[in-house]
């Protein structure tokens with residue numbers, strides 16, 4: 462591939478947009494911002510995306526990484542939402558390399574939904590994705606503790622959430638979009654001509670301005686903070702909920718398929734998800750007041766461990782390799798986080814469009830709806846049907862060559878950007894990426910990404 466997207470092009474791009482104007486400024490480089498920046502650039506719109514940290518450093522690297530319809534949402538009566546999510550799941554699974562099918566066992570025990578309810582729910586779940594099949598119950602057969610009566614098997618999909626974001630960002634760049642990590646939208650000044658936005662390069666601490674025709678607030682859990690700065694009122698407001706996952710060695714939780722079960726503590730739906738050498742177990746779902754409340758507490762760890770010990774009694778605190786968390790940006794009513802819709806909503810006021818709520822699974826729908834609104838705001842015709850498409854795929858290379866490729870095509874600025882999000886070795890490998898550190902450091906120095 463002969464294009465470059467690196468720390469070098471980042472500096473050139475900053476010079477290009479310094480104190481200039483553009484059609485659309487997207488604030489937030491998570492899945493929501495990345496998807497819409499991909500569509501807009503593919504249409505030749507002059508789009509600038511800014512992300513205050515690394516791309517995907519917010520919620521979009523802290524998810525369960527499932528591309529799914531959400532069986533649980535059926536119980537809440539969100540049938541149309543589930544149908545839309547399943548359509549997206551099936552599209553992404555069939556058309557991309559980074560979304561793959563995964564088998565699940567949903568367990569039947571004293572804490573689960575009743576066997577008949579589960580059977581009907583799964584039947585409906587399959588039907589909503591266009592498949593007519595009667596779910597088959599299988600007895601425990603010694604796979605799980607005696608308290609488990611058995612399970613139904615079904616299929617959903619999984620992905621690498623940060624790579625999905627980065628692939629959209631790189632596709633946007635390939636079409637002429639400008640995507641800048643470590644650049645924060647700091648200040649907004651309303652003038653007669655429109656809003657002047659002050660951006661800060663978090664690396665050089667240099668500040669400059671941009672005058673966009675349209676601003677997209679795709680700041681995920683920070684959308685409320687941004688709305689306040691923009692003088693917007695989100696009425697019922699954004700609700701934030703923290704979700705924590707634990708990472709354990711696959712040898713301690715030896716499963717071939719993912720498991721969906723309900724915690725004996727509060728009957729919340731949880732997952733055990735195999736990811737190669739490790740398994741991810743989660744998640745918690747607790748309201749928080751701050752989008753920066755990423756900390757994983759001992760209570761969070763305790764809850765997940767106690768919940769999973771009903772299936773794997775020998776698992777204990779020493780088995781936890783690491784943990785990760787994310788803050789769900791939820792937009793809707795609900796007394797507890799689990800009851801708030803996972804659907805997205807668009808709000809437009811003046812030249813600002815906010816994308817609120819949503820899931821990774823339906824990012825394409827949210828991006829298309831947002832791009833259609835941008836089209837009417839800019840009074841331009843934009844093609845949205847069938848978009849966004851991922852035109853960037855990382856070639857299959859050995860570790861050193863792959864890391865060099867990432868440095869030249871995926872714009873990491875620090876070794877940690879590679880270890881956490883390009884490779885995600887911090888949460889996918891038994892040694893949390895330690896064995897990869899020397900080669901990442903070497904390549905970072907060799908390519909000039911990091912100075913000696």
Ligand SMILES: Cc1cc2nc3c(=O)[nH]c(=O)nc-3n(C[C@H](O)[C@H](O)[C@H](O)COP(=O)(O)OP(=O)(O)OC[C@H]3O[C@@H](n4cnc5c(N)ncnc54)[C@H](O)[C@@H]3O)c2cc1C
Nearest residue numbers: 489491492493513519520521525527646681704787821822
């Ligand atoms: C524990 C957990 C599990 C989940 N599991 C799933 C799942 O399995 N499947 C699924 O489909 N969904 C799942 N979700 C939901 C999904 O992860 C989120 O809905 C999605 O990632 C939100 O993306 P976003 O782009 O809106 O937000 P983010 O990814 O948080 O992106 C917003 C970005 O905006 C940036 N930003 C904020 N303010 C500024 C500023 N002033 N200037 C520049 N940049 C700024 C932030 O740094 C951030 O990176 C899960 C969520 C959680 C928390």
